[in-house]
Amino acid sequence: MSDATPILEFRDINTHYGAVHILKDVNLAIYPGELVCLLGGNASGKSTTLKTLLGMVTPTTGSVVLDGEVVNNQPTSYRVERGITMVPENRRLFKRLSVLENLQLGAYLRDDKDGIASDLERIYTMFPRVKERLSQRAGTLSGGEQQMVAMGRALMAQPRVLLMDEPSMGLAPSLVQTNFELIQQIHAEGIAIFMVEQNANMALSIADRGWVLQTGRVVLDDTADALLSNPDLRKSYLGEVGSP
């Protein structure tokens, strides 16, 4: 993998909220078509990492590199246009808008009408349930359906990298498994996935590589298999989450 250029890269990123130092010298790289995950407990800087990747937070030092170009000062829209898309934590659909409007908003920065139409069709075949509920208000859907719409909304942006913030959070246990299958299905289409998760066992079981973030510092950076068998991680982190 290391011979290809990464799509998205963090080089020695430091991020502050006011005086609080959140991310400390973080280095990450996401290569095309990978499925990687970022693990970490509460307040370890996972969400800040995502926000910095997407440009909603500007790092104090270091550079965010998109396709070899430093994009520190580019707005979120610039990155979304180049294929970086996020599925926010807890899905966060636009609750009072219809399902169709939610999907259309995913394609907000695109202006190729035919492409949008064919992508909509693709999402309908992927999630037939979504098609049945197009005119319904998104807030009235069940948790699983909302997850589908959230994924669909993100896919409408034609992402190359999908950033997923805690995809299994707030879902019923039976849905968590379905959800991970969904992620793998999207990954199979060649979209790189960067997943931030607390459910480490589940995430590592489908990921290629992973990082472990602790109070803003990357403490482990290895392949998923190595991480799964890493005794330190097993003891301090996986053990804590426990077998489900």
Add this chain to the structure above:
Amino acid sequence: MTLATETTGTKASNEVVRGAFDLDWRDLIRTGAILAAGLVFLSLTGMPEGLDSRVLIDPFLSLGYVSLFWLPLIVGWSVANEKVLEGMAATRKSARDVVAGGVVGAVGGAGLSLLIALISTFDIRDPLVNWNESTQAFLSFQQGTSFGIVACIALCAGLGAFGASLHLMPRKVRRAVVSALLAVVAVAIFESFLVDVADPLSFLYSKTGGLIPLWAVMVGVAALAFTLLGGGDRIGKARSNYQTLTGPAKAKQDTILIVLSVLALIIIPMITGKITQELLANVGIFLLLALGLNIVVGLAGILDLGYVAFFAVGGYTTAVLTSPNRGPDWPEWFPTMPWWGAFLVTLLMAGLVGLFIGAPVIRMRGDYLAIVTLGFGEIIRILFLSDWLNGYFNGAQGITNIPPADFGLFEVKGTDPRSVFYLVLVFAAISIYVSWRLERSRLGRAWMAVREDESVAEAMGINTVNVKLMAFVVGAVLASFAGSVFSAKVGSIFPTSFLILVSIIILVIVIVGGMGNIVGIIVGSVVLVGILGGPKQPGLLAEFSEYKLLIYGALLIWMMLQRPEGLVPNARRSRELHQDEFLQDAWLKGKVDDADENGNGAENGDVAPGLAGGAS
């Protein structure tokens, strides 16, 4: 409906049958005390006494008494209203309800009696200006205090019992009685309006004002007959038929409705008198403002409390560019132009001011933004009033002699409200079309996304600052439409035309009508400005103009409690807000699946037929 009564019927048969006086006394006395407080409060506002001179039915009934004694009627009605607790009907309709209504009414009436007695004993006129003999005399029906004390209790008890007894009537009879009462009151209150619309109707009224008793009875009987013969049902059926339409059938109906209403709006001002034309023109101006604010508040979710600023900028720009009486400090080269030229400049100016005010404000969120816009609204008005710019805007003297808008073939001027109305109609059509298109556009979706969840919208790649600024500017431009027409209409404008109250009233129109709903906004402007009256413009109920704020406030509170979705709700939004009630209803009827529309319809019809009927 039948299903519901059956369920309650079987439940009730298991209950021990209770006597007519076996009541929840504590609850009744508490409700009665609330009613008493309400009645005393209303009396002390001075409204009923002030309206006593306005006769409704000559010589028996004045508006003053109606404006006070509607309260025991409604409270009596609501006391007997079937209480639904967690889906269980807790009370059953019986004679007990009538006793309950009577008791509550009597306790309320006792409050008034106490007031009558206390007015002659204590003197606290200092804080309460209406604590005086004329209030006392009014409450005693001009018959002396001892008569008044007895009469108030008796009358309120009677009205409470009557209100409660409405429940015991079969649905059809109840609707007929309510509509007869409302019809008589409405025909009496809208006397001047009805005579203005159709002069021949003046035979209904006596020379000194008020309905002639015989005709009052006739109006009541006509309304009764109309409802009994199923007129109301037929209208209701047509409406629900229309609501269930979809696709091309609905589009066809919509086109027919739009064409008909446009035709009606063009023809009505030709046959009516000046009062109606003036009223329509005022409604139109506020409709323009409300449509603009709807984009800012309803679509983009930016709570702008200083919207009047753009109305003022529109008004003043047009005035400065057209009037010879603008301030002396304008340079020689500064042009004077005909109205339409000034209008175009005004649009540009309003857009620029929108950008200028919006840029710093828009980065704030929620409450902070509301307060800052409130500040800017005042700043603009105070600038026009200030000594500093006195040479340009004449301060408090305002700009006078604004010429009428000359379109060659016809002139739009204040003395001819019909022309103003037609101009406003054209602008309203443009604004409605623009709002309608925007709501379905990419920009409109972006606004709604920002309203729903700003940070997710940003993550979708929406430039939230630009999008919000855009809403601010579009709102500003739409407000300047109204400002421009306003200055041509009134011919002179002053800083006092642009008080903060205007902002508030526009916001109330948007909220009362139903946020984000164009039909709702139209209904909202008709109800608020047309019936109650604008900040300075008299409405149909011109008598109430002094107490307008009291009524606005009460209306707003009632709306927030009972119909948070607005008068003309979007069906789906209404279901969201009333989901609990809807589910209860559906459960009670035992048909959860297809009870949506029926459930909601029955719900609204049952809660307050009087109020709902009065509003529409």
